[in-house]
Every structure is written in structure tokens, then in C-alpha cells.
Amino acid sequence: MTREQERDELHRTIWQIANDLRGSVDGWDFKSYVLGILFYRFISENLTSHINKAEWETGNKTFDYAKISDDEAELGREDTVKEKGFYILPSALFQNVQKNAEGNPDLNVELRNIFKEIEASAKGTDSEPDLAGLFDDVDVNSNKLGGTVEQRNKQLVKILNAIAGLKLGNYQDNNIDAFGDAYEYLMTMYASNAGKSGGEFFTPQEVSELLAEITVVGKKQVNKVYDPACGSGSLLLKFAKVLGKENVRQGFYGQEVNITTYNLCRINMFLHDINFEKFNITHGDTLTDPMHWDDEPFDAIVSNPPYSIKWEGDANPLLINDPRFAPAGVLAPKSKADLAFTMHMLSWLATSGTAAIVEFPGVLYRGGAEQKIRKYLIDNNYVDAVIQLPPDLFFGTTIATCIIVLKKSKADNATLFIDASAEFVRGGNKNKITDDQRKKILNAFIERKDIDHFAMLVPNQLIAENDYNIAVSSYIEQENTEEETNIKELNTRIAQIVKKQNELRTAIDAIVNDLEN
Structure with a gap:
């Protein structure tokens, strides 16, 4: 076997x-x-x-x-x-x-x-x-x-x-990853069958792997990795697979607001043979009570924060002066904390680091305070890429989410857009990104060049002229897969069908007439 x-x-x-x-x-x-x-x-x-x-x-x-x-x-x-x-x-x-x-x-x-x-x-x-x-x-x-x-x-x-x-083997046989694999599988199946109540705390493995790969392009090791909304830890632990846990030199850091999931995350670390001195997972609200001030900055940040949740925002007068949020000059709306998480991660990102964040699609184009935050991000050249993901990947929601990639040190003054909305296969009751599709997305991110109907490198000036809308569909035209119709041939076929219908009606009338007589 x-x-x-x-x-x-x-x-x-x-x-x-x-x-x-x-x-x-x-x-x-x-x-x-x-x-x-x-x-x-x-x-x-x-x-x-x-x-x-x-x-x-x-x-x-x-x-x-x-x-x-x-x-x-x-x-x-x-x-x-x-x-x-x-x-x-x-x-x-x-x-x-x-x-x-x-x-x-x-x-x-x-x-x-x-x-x-x-x-x-x-x-x-x-x-x-x-x-x-x-x-x-x-x-x-x-x-x-x-x-x-x-x-x-x-x-x-x-x-x-x-x-x-x-x-599961045992440790005398060095069969270490069997426990971690069993945990990941159980979490996947429980999340799949629990709907929103479970899925909101779990990111599909192929998405987790893509995020980790994006943040370590060109690197064989990093000092510290971080997830401010770490759930059960699946995103953080993908670094152990992508780099090898020994190549995350100073460890895995995360914070989780849900107490049950916080416990699961720590269990997950142990089950993947990450010993206590190599992880620091804390419990609490990252936006209002962050626990890792003494540990930042981080070389790689990955996260799938909760979508459009409420937070204190400008109801808390201290937050506008918080060094994480102050640079944008405005706070994310109280009813939508998405970009508050984004600003938090940008603030704690190392100068040479990369952050890859799964986002609710509305953050790409909504107006008001969110548009002002996007303006800050684009004008300061922090947005490296925006990747449109397929719909129905995540447990508990069918929406088509996206990935925003942040960097503080870029070689160009442009943003890469990738339309991966068609990169999926149907697996059970969810869509799934295959290994080949994941590699296709990653390669496009690495190559950073135009690919018809799939990727486009757009100057930030053009994004500014487009009111700082960073929705992928605003820049990449989807391929037209409809066949061209020859009107003359279509009319000829219609005429033939009409003629055939008339012949059939005449024949049917004759049969009915014979039966009646």
C-alpha cells in the first residue's frame, strides 16, 4: 500500500x-x-x-x-x-x-x-x-x-x-506527521459538515498553502511568522510544510479571540511537533488588545480574518492615535473591520517581509473610509498584488473572496492583478483549487507580468485615476468563450426547420383525416 x-x-x-x-x-x-x-x-x-x-x-x-x-x-x-x-x-x-x-x-x-x-x-x-x-x-x-x-x-x-x-505509528518509528495529518483531516471534515459555525475558524488547506508560498517567495528561511486571527492554526502551520519547521527560526505567533479555537490552535501546534518554545499563541481581540507588541515586526504574515465584523472604530478615541491605524488618517468603519486588520498587519510587517491576507471582496471597491485607506495603501505603494479567488472555497460561505498581498519594499510602483476565479474543480459540496492551479497562480505572482485574461501589472497612477478601485474585474477582461454566430447560416437553418414543421403538420393532418373517415 x-x-x-x-x-x-x-x-x-x-x-x-x-x-x-x-x-x-x-x-x-x-x-x-x-x-x-x-x-x-x-x-x-x-x-x-x-x-x-x-x-x-x-x-x-x-x-x-x-x-x-x-x-x-x-x-x-x-x-x-x-x-x-x-x-x-x-x-x-x-x-x-x-x-x-x-x-x-x-x-x-x-x-x-x-x-x-x-x-x-x-x-x-x-x-x-x-x-x-x-x-x-x-x-x-x-x-x-x-x-x-x-x-x-x-x-x-x-x-x-x-x-x-x-x-498512527509512534515516535519510535519517527512517524511524527501522522497525528498532524489526522488533526487536519478531522478539522476539514468537521468544518465542512458544521457550516458557518465551524468553517469560520478554518481555512482550506490549499488556500493556506498558497498564502504561505506567496509570503516566502525567494526565501529558504524566515525568523518569525504571524497570524493575527489564527483560528485553529492551519495557516501558520503551512509554513512548516512549505519551509520546514526548522527554517522558521524564532517561531510561530498568533492571536485568536474565540477561546475554544484558541485551545484547538495550541493543540494543533503540539500535534505538528511544534514544541512550546517555538510557538506563542495568545487569546484576545487583536484589534483592541494586541498581544505581540514585543514580538513584531514579522517576516511573513498570513491571515483569513473574519469578514466585515463590527469593531469599536471611531467610538474609541484612542484608536485613531494607535500607531497601527493612525498613518491612514482614518479608521475602518465600525460595521466593517476588514481594513483595520489589514492596517494592523501592515504595521507589524518587517521591511523586507510579505503579508498575504484573505479579504471580503467589498474592501476592494467600497467607498467612504475604506476608499481612503485604499488610497493610503496605493499612494505609499504597499499593495503588491490582488488575487481574485474562485467562489465557494470556504466553509460557511459561498462568496468569492480575494487575497491582498502587502509589501513595504517593492521594485516597481505598480500593482499586480490576478484573476483566478476560474481556477477550481468541484470536490464534494465545495470548490477546490488543485495543486496545478495553485502553482499556476503562484507562478503568475512570481513572474509579475501580463497574461491575457489572467494577470495584469497596473501602474498605481492608473489605479488612482480609477478612484482607488482595486477590484480585479476592473483591470482584467474575462475571456469570451462564446462562439461567433453566422447570421446567414442561422437564418437558413431556421427556414429549413420551419419548412420541416409545415411538412410534418401536413402529414399529421392527413393521418387524422384518414382516422376520422
Whole structure:
């Protein structure tokens, strides 16, 4: 079986498990249990492998951390927490709890205590903010799992057994990315089936990859990457795939306002083997309470911020003097925060960096304050490219979004427009950009030259004359795929059809006349 076939088989198994287990629990809510227990298995195996390898290197080849006593394990707690950021006693490891789960009437209490102990193991250390509250959404006492303790434990046993049965490899085999792949697949399927309630926190993988590729063109490594509305972290983690996580030297930074999704993002980092010292994910409102003042500027910024949400805007007199927004001389409308996110990212972008932002299409042409912000961006030559994406790519919406690419150091005084609205195939209930289509878009971005009906490099002066409208359709004419009609041939065919109709009517009249007589 090929690697691709193995992955497809894993995906089918995961989704079947998720559907079998879900029962009466809403899919988007139930994901917290499946993903949380998947994470629990991951960190148990990760920790066990880490400790075992250290012992094996000293010559103790038969050592197995999962089989020693808790008292023996306590001796290595301090050093291990410094290295891994957390600690789990052998009796609390996933494999040991799962093995005895079926006959354990106190399973829910035991799991709750284990999750609290894992979080508490980081108290007072550098990893504390990365572990705090990580299991909050895995509520093992929730009525969603059942009305009685017995029913809840029965459901928990099913989840533990199902997650234990997944063929994810282990860390002795260096099969690290299997957990991350399983997470990404589950998030994709849950978002697809949850509609807006789930999809607004998840960006399709092919779009995530395109954004990451755009921001690192010509670079083999960057210092820091950032997403101010990071959701479950899929955008940030594409840098690990595109560059390799070792080539993001100072780490992955993000902020998320939704507490549940914030927890998912941190779990996602661990599942992709990004250790606590390499990520800094915070919780809060980026626009009014940004958490990374001491970490900016960033070499690469990617984001899919929420579309046209409300924010304080000019109702907060402090914001117009905020160094992120002040340069434009105007704030984004209170009812549409899109360009507030854009200005925030521009402010925190390194001089040699690139930002790629998924935007609601209205920001390209709406008037008022948004037009004034576009004027600031164009007049200062910060807009590098505008890419029109196909419709119906994102979960929870069918609109055709776009990508705005920002740079502070450009070689020309022009903006590249790319019309990728036709670059998709239908996959299930959504459109999807294929690998070849993604590469076509990326190549057009890199080449930065005119391509009939697809790409055009437009001088900023021309955009100014067009009232700072940066909608792609204003500059790229779509190809006319309609066939030319020969009027003479059409008239001849119509005449032939009319003649044939008359002949048929005469024949039918004759038949009817014979029948009547």
C-alpha cells in the first residue's frame, strides 16, 4: 500500500470513527472530544518516546517509561518539564488509562484529574501559558456525553478505544506527521459538515498553502511568522510544510479571540511537533488588545480574518492615535473591520517581509473610509498584488473572496492583478483549487507580468485615476468563450426547420383525416 493509500485509509477510518461515536452530540461540539483525546494520546506517546530514547542512549535498552512506577518517574519530572514543557506520570499515560478504561467506574473523574495534572505540571515554567486551559473543552462531565455517569463513561471508553485503534505509528518509528495529518483531516471534515459555525475558524488547506508560498517567495528561511486571527492554526502551520519547521527560526505567533479555537490552535501546534518554545499563541481581540507588541515586526504574515465584523472604530478615541491605524488618517468603519486588520498587519510587517491576507471582496471597491485607506495603501505603494479567488472555497460561505498581498519594499510602483476565479474543480459540496492551479497562480505572482485574461501589472497612477478601485474585474477582461454566430447560416437553418414543421403538420393532418373517415 502506498503512502497516499495509507493516508486515505486513515482518513476513512477517522471519519467513520467520528460518525460512529458522535451519536446525539453536534459534530462541531463533538470534535473537542475526538481531537482532545487524540492530543492526549499524542503527548503520551511523545513523552514516552522522549524519555525512552534518553534511557536507551545510556545503555538501558529494556527501559520502558510506561511500565515503571509513578514514584520512580517522579525523579525525572523537573528535567523533563524543562525539555518538553509538561509531564505525565506512567499511570496517567493514554495507553495505560485506555487499557483499563472498560472496567473503570470512575473513568470520567480520572480523566478530568489527569488533564488538570498535565496542565499543572507546567505551572511556574516557561511553558505554562502554552499548557494552561488546554483541555478545558474536553468536558468529561458534560451532559452532551450522556445523562448519567455510566453513560458518559461508556462514551468515553468508545472514544479512547477508537483513538487507540488508529494506526498512527509512534515516535519510535519517527512517524511524527501522522497525528498532524489526522488533526487536519478531522478539522476539514468537521468544518465542512458544521457550516458557518465551524468553517469560520478554518481555512482550506490549499488556500493556506498558497498564502504561505506567496509570503516566502525567494526565501529558504524566515525568523518569525504571524497570524493575527489564527483560528485553529492551519495557516501558520503551512509554513512548516512549505519551509520546514526548522527554517522558521524564532517561531510561530498568533492571536485568536474565540477561546475554544484558541485551545484547538495550541493543540494543533503540539500535534505538528511544534514544541512550546517555538510557538506563542495568545487569546484576545487583536484589534483592541494586541498581544505581540514585543514580538513584531514579522517576516511573513498570513491571515483569513473574519469578514466585515463590527469593531469599536471611531467610538474609541484612542484608536485613531494607535500607531497601527493612525498613518491612514482614518479608521475602518465600525460595521466593517476588514481594513483595520489589514492596517494592523501592515504595521507589524518587517521591511523586507510579505503579508498575504484573505479579504471580503467589498474592501476592494467600497467607498467612504475604506476608499481612503485604499488610497493610503496605493499612494505609499504597499499593495503588491490582488488575487481574485474562485467562489465557494470556504466553509460557511459561498462568496468569492480575494487575497491582498502587502509589501513595504517593492521594485516597481505598480500593482499586480490576478484573476483566478476560474481556477477550481468541484470536490464534494465545495470548490477546490488543485495543486496545478495553485502553482499556476503562484507562478503568475512570481513572474509579475501580463497574461491575457489572467494577470495584469497596473501602474498605481492608473489605479488612482480609477478612484482607488482595486477590484480585479476592473483591470482584467474575462475571456469570451462564446462562439461567433453566422447570421446567414442561422437564418437558413431556421427556414429549413420551419419548412420541416409545415411538412410534418401536413402529414399529421392527413393521418387524422384518414382516422376520422
